Amino acid sequence: MTRRTVAEYRRHVAQLLSALDSLPAETVDLDAALGRLLAVDVTAPMDLPQFRNSQMDGYAVDSASIAAVPVELPVLQTVAAGDAGPAAFASGTAVKVMTGAPVPPGADCVVPVEDTTGSGDRVTVERSRSVGEFVREPGTDVRTGERLLRAGVLLAPRHIAVLAAVGVRTVEVRRRPRAAVITTGAELVAAGTALQPGQIYDSNGIALATSLRANGVDVTSVSRSSDDVAEFRELLTAAIEDADVVFTSGGVSMGDFEVVKDALAPLGGEFGHVAMQPGGPQGSTVVDGVPVLSFPGNPVSTLVSFEVFARPLLRRAAGLPDLAGYEVRLVDSLTSVPDRQQFLRGRRVGDTVELVSGPGSHLVAGMALADVLIDIPAEVTALEAGAHVQVQEL
Numbered sequence: 594m595t596r597r598t599v600a601e602y603r604r605h606v607a608q609l610l611s612a613l614d615s616l617p618a619e620t621v622d623l624d625a626a627l628g629r630l631l632a633v634d635v636t637a638p639m640d641l642p643q644f645r646n647s648q649m650d651g652y653a654v655d656s657a658s659i660a661a662v663p664v665e666l667p668v669l670q671t672v673a674a675g676d677a678g679p680a681a682f683a684s685g686t687a688v689k690v691m692t693g694a695p696v697p698p699g700a701d702c703v704v705p706v707e708d709t710t711g712s713g714d715r716v717t718v719e720r721s722r723s724v725g726e727f728v729r730e731p732g733t734d735v736r737t738g739e740r741l742l743r744a745g746v747l748l749a750p751r752h753i754a755v756l757a758a759v760g761v762r763t764v765e766v767r768r769r770p771r772a773a774v775i776t777t778g779a780e781l782v783a784a785g786t787a788l789q790p791g792q793i794y795d796s797n798g799i800a801l802a803t804s805l806r807a808n809g810v811d812v813t814s815v816s817r818s819s820d821d822v823a824e825f826r827e828l829l830t831a832a833i834e835d836a837d838v839v840f841t842s843g844g845v846s847m848g849d850f851e852v853v854k855d856a857l858a859p860l861g862g863e864f865g866h867v868a869m870q871p872g873g874p875q876g877s878t879v880v881d882g883v884p885v886l887s888f889p890g891n892p893v894s895t896l897v898s899f900e901v902f903a904r905p906l907l908r909r910a911a912g913l914p915d916l917a918g919y920e921v922r923l924v925d926s927l928t929s930v931p932d933r934q935q936f937l938r939g940r941r942v943g944d945t946v947e948l949v950s951g952p953g954s955h956l957v958a959g960m961a962l963a964d965v966l967i968d969i970p971a972e973v974t975a976l977e978a979g980a981h982v983q984v985q986e987l
């Protein structure tokens with residue numbers, strides 16, 4: 594791989610991951626459907642409301658019988674929500690109804706209880722009402738067979754509410770992308786283990802796993818390999834079994850122990866440089882049909898690679914909204930390496946952005962202070978304070 598531009602490598606990765614946009618549908622329980630992408634149109638299996646019912650606690654009457662008020666009417670019955678419905682109704686009478694209770698045929702309006710006096714089997718109506726007032730007619734929200742929700746909707750509580758209202762218990766959603774993570778490096782140990790000289794804690798494994806989960810991906814495994822090619826291959830074989838894509842970190846540059854490159858280049862992996870900083874060394878391979886994206890090991894390089902190359906694609910596959918980008922003004926002046934698109938760590942303050950970290954790709958605490966990446970084009974080598982820059986939200 595020659596030194597590609599960021600745009601070229603983005604296109605390359607988009608092609609490698611294109612299968613993620615057409616993952617098959619699966620059926621999930623409604624209470625597990627939050628945040629999932631609806632795979633099919635859903636039509637209403639019933640009317641909503643299903644039966645005529647009252648919008649108010651009050652009296653169902655015939656509007657003609659209360660044209661002149663006050664008027665006293667006999668109360669035939671009291672009907673609660675959940676009752677099957679009043680036995681009978683005749684003009685000139687009233688049925689006491691609660692909100693949601695069936696309104697008897699023949700009654701054409703409901704008088705709210707506030708507009709009445711009396712109790713028991715007599716009521717005095719103090720205010721006239723016209724036909725239809727406070728009566729919820731069947732099918733006025735949705736009719737049987739009408740489209741309730743369109744395929745492609747990202748299911749939010751309001752969508753789940755209407756599905757529940759028509760008695761739906763399961764729903765067809767697009768399967769989430771599945772990804773595995775493998776970190777590499779003889780120096781890596783898990784938190785909780787005392788560090789021996791030369792060792793560091795593995796932060797990229799959990800950084801990638803949580804980045805994936807935060808963007809609608811199911812993480813199938815997170816494993817850690819030494820610099821041994823056979824060990825890495827074994828972990829990769831297990832990882833690709835149930836993953837749509839594998840992310841690796843480390844072992845891709847120019848050292849003597851580049852386990853990822855050594856394992857994958859013989860399988861057709863492309864390893865080389867993208868004209869960016871951080872995140873220059875990048876690799877991509879397809880192993881048994883599964884794309885493997887190999888990010889450089891420096892913690893900021895790994896995270897920035899994910900943000901730039903993977904995150905927008907994964908969000909699209911999961912139906913999540915695109916990330917916000919803004920044009921803002923720099924608080925500080927800065928310099929940038931020639932011929933490298935630079936992604937600096939910044940924090941937005943109103944319509945300005947301040948630098949929160951030096952450019953070093955080991956500065957993981959600096960990355961934690963950032964809420965945006967400042968995108969400095971490859972041809973730019975210096976910018977004055979106040980210059981306009983493009984930022985991408987993290």
Ligand SMILES: Nc1nc2c(c(=O)[nH]1)N[C@H]1C(S)=C(S)[C@@H](COP(=O)(O)OP(=O)(O)OC[C@H]3O[C@@H](n4cnc5c(N)ncnc54)[C@H](O)[C@@H]3O)O[C@H]1N2
Pocket residue numbers: 776777778780781793794795796797798842843844845846847848851871872873874888889890891892894954
């Ligand atoms: N001679 C050259 N050396 C380097 C070049 C180069 O072009 N020529 N590129 C540099 C750049 S830029 C980067 S980025 C790194 C990428 O190297 P690798 O991807 O091979 O990564 P490693 O060497 O394995 O690790 C780099 C660095 O990051 C630490 N690391 C790795 N994995 C983790 C992890 N899971 N959690 C926390 N920290 C991790 C590792 O200890 C190293 O310090 O290469 C430069 N060198």
Ligand code: MOO
Pocket residue numbers: 869870871872873874889891893894953954955
């Ligand atoms: O590309 Mo490296 O990621 O600059 O540090």
